[in-house]
Amino acid sequence: MTSTVPTTPESxxxxxxxxxxxxxxxxxxxxxxxxxxxxxxxxxxxxxxPIYWLLNLSFQTNSExxxxxxxxxxxxxxxxxxxxxxxxxxxxGYVNSLAxxxxxxxxxxxxxxxxxxxxxxxxxxxxxxLFFWLLTNLMAPPAVFLLPYFxxxxxxxxxxxxxxxxxxxxxxNIPLAVWILEGFMSSVPKExxxxxxxxxxxxxxxxxxxxxxxxxxxxGVTLFFLFMFSWVELLxxxxxxxxxxxxxxxxxxxxxxxxxxxxGTLAAAGVLTIVPGIVVVYFVRNHxxxxxxxxxT
Amino acid sequence: MNxxxxxxxxxxxxxxxxxxxFSAIVPLMTVVNYSVxxxxxxxxxxxxxxxxxEAILNDRSLQAALLRQFAFSFTILAIEVPLGIGIxxxxxxxxxQASAVLILITLPLLIPWNVVGSIWQLFTRGDIGLMGVxxxxxxxxxxxxxxxxxxxxxxxxxxxxxxxxxxxxLCYSGLRSIPDAYYQAARIDRASRxxxxxxxxxxxxxxxxxxxxxxxxxxSFMIYAEPFVLTGGGPGSSTTFLSQSLTTMAIAQQDLGPxxxxxxxxxxxxxxxxWVFYTAIMNSQKDNTAQGGA
Amino acid sequence: xxWMVWTLPTAIFFSVIAVILLGMTAWELVSPTVExxxxxPIATTRGDRLFIGLLSAAYIHLATVGFTDLSIWLxxxxxxxxxxxxxxxx
Numbered sequence: 237m238t239s240t241v242p243t244t245p246e247s248x249x250x251x252x253x254x255x256x257x258x259x260x261x262x263x264x265x266x267x268x269x270x271x272x273x274x275x276x277x278x279x280x281x282x283x284x285x286p287i288y289w290l291l292n293l294s295f296q297t298n299s300e301x302x303x304x305x306x307x308x309x310x311x312x313x314x315x316x317x318x319x320x321x322x323x324x325x326x327x328x329g330y331v332n333s334l335a336x337x338x339x340x341x342x343x344x345x346x347x348x349x350x351x352x353x354x355x356x357x358x359x360x361x362x363x364x365x366l367f368f369w370l371l372t373n374l375m376a377p378p379a380v381f382l383l384p385y386f387x388x389x390x391x392x393x394x395x396x397x398x399x400x401x402x403x404x405x406x407x408x409n410i411p412l413a414v415w416i417l418e419g420f421m422s423s424v425p426k427e428x429x430x431x432x433x434x435x436x437x438x439x440x441x442x443x444x445x446x447x448x449x450x451x452x453x454x455x456g457v458t459l460f461f462l463f464m465f466s467w468v469e470l471l472x473x474x475x476x477x478x479x480x481x482x483x484x485x486x487x488x489x490x491x492x493x494x495x496x497x498x499x500g501t502l503a504a505a506g507v508l509t510i511v512p513g514i515v516v517v518y519f520v521r522n523h524x525x526x527x528x529x530x531x532x533t
Numbered sequence: 534m535n536x537x538x539x540x541x542x543x544x545x546x547x548x549x550x551x552x553x554x555f556s557a558i559v560p561l562m563t564v565v566n567y568s569v570x571x572x573x574x575x576x577x578x579x580x581x582x583x584x585x586x587e588a589i590l591n592d593r594s595l596q597a598a599l600l601r602q603f604a605f606s607f608t609i610l611a612i613e614v615p616l617g618i619g620i621x622x623x624x625x626x627x628x629x630q631a632s633a634v635l636i637l638i639t640l641p642l643l644i645p646w647n648v649v650g651s652i653w654q655l656f657t658r659g660d661i662g663l664m665g666v667x668x669x670x671x672x673x674x675x676x677x678x679x680x681x682x683x684x685x686x687x688x689x690x691x692x693x694x695x696x697x698x699x700x701x702x703l704c705y706s707g708l709r710s711i712p713d714a715y716y717q718a719a720r721i722d723r724a725s726r727x728x729x730x731x732x733x734x735x736x737x738x739x740x741x742x743x744x745x746x747x748x749x750x751x752x753s754f755m756i757y758a759e760p761f762v763l764t765g766g767g768p769g770s771s772t773t774f775l776s777q778s779l780t781t782m783a784i785a786q787q788d789l790g791p792x793x794x795x796x797x798x799x800x801x802x803x804x805x806x807x808w809v810f811y812t813a814i815m816n817s818q819k820d821n822t823a824q825g826g827a
Numbered sequence: 828x829x830w831m832v833w834t835l836p837t838a839i840f841f842s843v844i845a846v847i848l849l850g851m852t853a854w855e856l857v858s859p860t861v862e863x864x865x866x867x868p869i870a871t872t873r874g875d876r877l878f879i880g881l882l883s884a885a886y887i888h889l890a891t892v893g894f895t896d897l898s899i900w901l902x903x904x905x906x907x908x909x910x911x912x913x914x915x916x917x
Binding site: 361362364365368387388390391 | 829830831852855856872874875878
Binding site for chain 1: 536537538539540541542543545546548549550552553555556557559560561563564567619620623624632634635636637638639640641642643644645646647648651652653655656660661662663664666694698702713717751754755757758775776779780783784789792793796797799800803804807808811815
């Protein structure tokens, strides 16, 4: 590619940039590059070490955990995982958690999409204050709402159901979804809307057929965040459930009994809570950087 | 973008508004009602006026928890923001390494908060934890259930581990949006590494950093599950933060009135800080648009 | 609604807030607000000034109740006065 003679100003510029980048890479002393890699490596070790330790303990029996200190499992066992997958009390915790998380994602995204569109395209009375009010819900500590939620869901007969937790998580997830989606939608030029209307699309048809496909990476990132914040929350999901819809997070407290803590099972259950997150983050890995800036870069 | 003035946009907002109102306004009203009464059950209750507010505002242990909360929030911000910027500068820009590093760094954010507590409990215990045993081997009698300093250091380390990725990813996405031409211009001017950071990268980062600081401040202000699992608020009450005081009061002791008054004060503090940040973000964006940039 | 344990004072409080919000909306429809700079360090609209006024009113009440022996009606009076000043010159 470098051998061809550039003809357009665009390709001249690109070629210049490429050679400059190559020169820069060569000119930068090797020590600097290695220092960067080492520093990043140290940080990654810091991130992974506690997770590795959890993984390590999850493959050990309790007697090995307490008896001898070792950097990797001496007698490798899957017993802790088998224990979880054969006890319905345990694995139902995962099912419950996933159930309310998925419900919440569905509810949040479907009400947040039109709202975010309104915020990104129109000016209306009280828009700025409404937006700020939404954000305050994102910031409000769940502990504040704990008591009334308990009373509210108890009085409408939703206590200990998945939908109760899903609705409660809407408190912070809908504002978050509106905030992220608004950023992504605002980066779509308004001419797109106008052209579609001239072409005779009605608003719903335009929204579903043209607009949503254009911001699908934004929707993916939003769903990722909805999953993340609903999945990691403990306080509300624990308070609003008793036995039928108990999330895995509160079942984990059962590992500590009068006879001590069942470390192996605790570690295995912990590892299993990380797995869904890894699956989800793998799907959105290419958009996640933009999503973290909430579409505003 | 020039927005169109159209009050019918309210119809698009309406479904969301009803849902959020159901999960925010109705409970908030209830909290206000609780805060002025002594409630035993729906039929047995007494009007107490401002008594609870007076009691809460003058409660020494809650004042201490508030101070601890601010100390904690500012400490973790002071560590996480520079560290996050540093990590973002180090992260590879393209190729499979970029994806791999991105996924690895995101990991801590996707772990349920109480599991984060459990992970660090397993990691720092003096008998079975890698870090706990390691530090003891070095000759320091590390013990987070006895020594408040150790407990504090561990909680801050845990929070840095848990949330620095958020700042790093925000900054990383900010950095990626800088056009190459800026760097070329800087090279032609023979700008130093520091000058590139100060005049090209940092201005681009301020936008995302304000979001990051806002999110971090708010989340650290409502931190509950991690210290609850790791230290249980102890030793003594040295790591008891506001959310935990409130939860204990509301759930364990069932003191509806005082905890409602506490909730409102807590909420007002959050509201003030949130508003200051929000106004700052909006004004900075307005300035940017005024200069022709975005 | 029974579980919400309403009392007369809180009902009045929320009604007043609702009336203020409705009033502000009506006022906005009749004559749209203009963003301007008063004695506050930032440019504000009518709604912004109302919010600042209400938030500071909450803090005035808390300070009065928590740290002085003064009557809460005094705090209310000061708050209303402050709100009016803010709306006019803020």
